[in-house]
Amino acid sequence: xxxxxxxxxxxxxxxxxxxxxxxxxxxxxxxxxxxxxxxxxxxxxxxxxxxxxxxxxxxxxxxxxxxxxxxxxxxxxxxxxxxxxxxxxxxxxxxxxxxxxxxxxxxxxxxxxxxxxxxxxxxxxxxxxxxxxxxxxxxxxxxxxxxxxxxxxxxxxxxxxxxxxxxxxxxxxxxxxxxxxxxxxxxxxxxxxxxxxxxxxxxxxxxxxxxxxxxxxxxxxxxxxxxx
Amino acid sequence: xxxxxxxxxxxxxxxxxxxxxxxxxxxxxxxxxxxxxxxxxxxxxxxxxxxxxxxxxxxxxxxxxxxxxxxxxxxxxxxxxxxxxxxxxxxxxxxxxxxxxxxxxxxxxxxxxxxxxxxxxxxxxxxxxxxxxxxxxxxxxxxxxxxxxxxxxxxxxxxxxxxxxxxxxxxxxxxxxxxxxxxxxxxxxxxxxxxxxxxxxxxxxxxxxxxxxxxxxxxxxxxxxxxxxxxxxxxxxxxxxxxxxxxxxxxxxxxxxxxxxxx
Numbered sequence: 506x507x508x509x510x511x512x513x514x515x516x517x518x519x520x521x522x523x524x525x526x527x528x529x530x531x532x533x534x535x536x537x538x539x540x541x542x543x544x545x546x547x548x549x550x551x552x553x554x555x556x557x558x559x560x561x562x563x564x565x566x567x568x569x570x571x572x573x574x575x576x577x578x579x580x581x582x583x584x585x586x587x588x589x590x591x592x593x594x595x596x597x598x599x600x601x602x603x604x605x606x607x608x609x610x611x612x613x614x615x616x617x618x619x620x621x622x623x624x625x626x627x628x629x630x631x632x633x634x635x636x637x638x639x640x641x642x643x644x645x646x647x648x649x650x651x652x653x654x655x656x657x658x659x660x661x662x663x664x665x666x667x668x669x670x671x672x673x674x675x676x677x678x679x680x681x682x683x684x685x686x687x688x689x690x691x692x693x694x695x696x697x698x699x700x701x702x703x704x705x706x707x708x709x710x711x712x713x714x715x716x717x718x719x720x721x722x723x724x725x726x727x728x729x730x731x732x733x
Numbered sequence: 734x735x736x737x738x739x740x741x742x743x744x745x746x747x748x749x750x751x752x753x754x755x756x757x758x759x760x761x762x763x764x765x766x767x768x769x770x771x772x773x774x775x776x777x778x779x780x781x782x783x784x785x786x787x788x789x790x791x792x793x794x795x796x797x798x799x800x801x802x803x804x805x806x807x808x809x810x811x812x813x814x815x816x817x818x819x820x821x822x823x824x825x826x827x828x829x830x831x832x833x834x835x836x837x838x839x840x841x842x843x844x845x846x847x848x849x850x851x852x853x854x855x856x857x858x859x860x861x862x863x864x865x866x867x868x869x870x871x872x873x874x875x876x877x878x879x880x881x882x883x884x885x886x887x888x889x890x891x892x893x894x895x896x897x898x899x900x901x902x903x904x905x906x907x908x909x910x911x912x913x914x915x916x917x918x919x920x921x922x923x924x925x926x927x928x929x930x931x932x933x934x935x936x937x938x939x940x941x942x943x944x945x946x947x948x949x950x951x952x953x954x955x956x957x958x959x960x961x962x963x964x965x966x967x968x969x970x971x972x973x974x975x976x977x978x979x980x981x982x983x984x985x986x987x988x989x990x991x992x993x994x995x996x
Contacts, residue, residue, distance in 0.1 A: 719956075
């Protein structure tokens, strides 16, 4: 009889301990590092989906800006700063998604139609809050291919270091428009020098004035102090 | 006659209102044992509760816990006087109280949910709470969110004691901004030209705009009128309108910035 009581008692203790641990796990506050790691993983997944499917979905849903938010929020807990910007003034396609104050700004910088396919050079920049400053990589450079402008994208290349061109085949190359000052202004290479280790672009900043338009200037030590 | 100790009517009904309804045959039951739907003021015939329109649903001062305008769950539970709770729980009208309370709460939360959606350009408050809890591991609830918007003192205390609320939660609400400066102007967004306002946002290439109700912020590039692309801070959500309510805006939205050294 005593053995039976002890067994039941131990069983109950074990059961209660297990329950306590599982509840404790659910309500355990996360550290900043854990929050950041989790958010970046979700942002990455949402970014891939946006690049691969965003433009195709946009043409299916029309200009209602809520559809992408509903998708990213429900699936990854990721918000959208604005609705998708597609075929707008000076923008081919741009998605700005965010979580915990970290923004992923995805934009097509160059498009080439070749051999019944559409090739695009995307830049994914991390901007925003102080949390984002601690991310190992600040930019991603991505090349995609689609059957047509409104179709689903396939990612062909994805790097955290800038590359100027992507060889499609022996006779065609997709090139980033490195001579176009407006594109360089939007790229903002001088703000992300770590992502341009093998490029001279990080040493120049592009400024804009009403009288002169876009102007290229060498980055000096004073600029560097603020950029760090 | 009703005996609250045993929780039963001790005097039977002296008529059977509907002999074809088996529930009516029990002359000791109240409202066919369904007080959530029916009332029986005469003791002889049940009546369906009146339809709950906004006018009839929450008459003023019928709860003894503040007027309809400042109802809260806590006030209601306090008014229940749980020290003599057994009597309350045996009260046959309890079901009606709970029914009306649930309706009232539902209507209040629905109104707040709609207001929240307007302030955030279409976000669902429930989705945001789920998102916040999922990303931070915290347990934010809708009552806390509602109180932040309605009680500046509570909001200030929350923002000063919980960094995630000041940084992460606020940022989650700053969404669905117009995609370029043309659309911002069309939608009535207001430019914040001053260096104090725009200095943090990449001046002079960028200008900050705020939504007509003062809650959301967006930063646009003056070079091509699109949303700014550089590393500048892109604005965040204001719980209180900086133009119409600068005092509360300062204490709730700005002061915590210095406490946590950032947004």
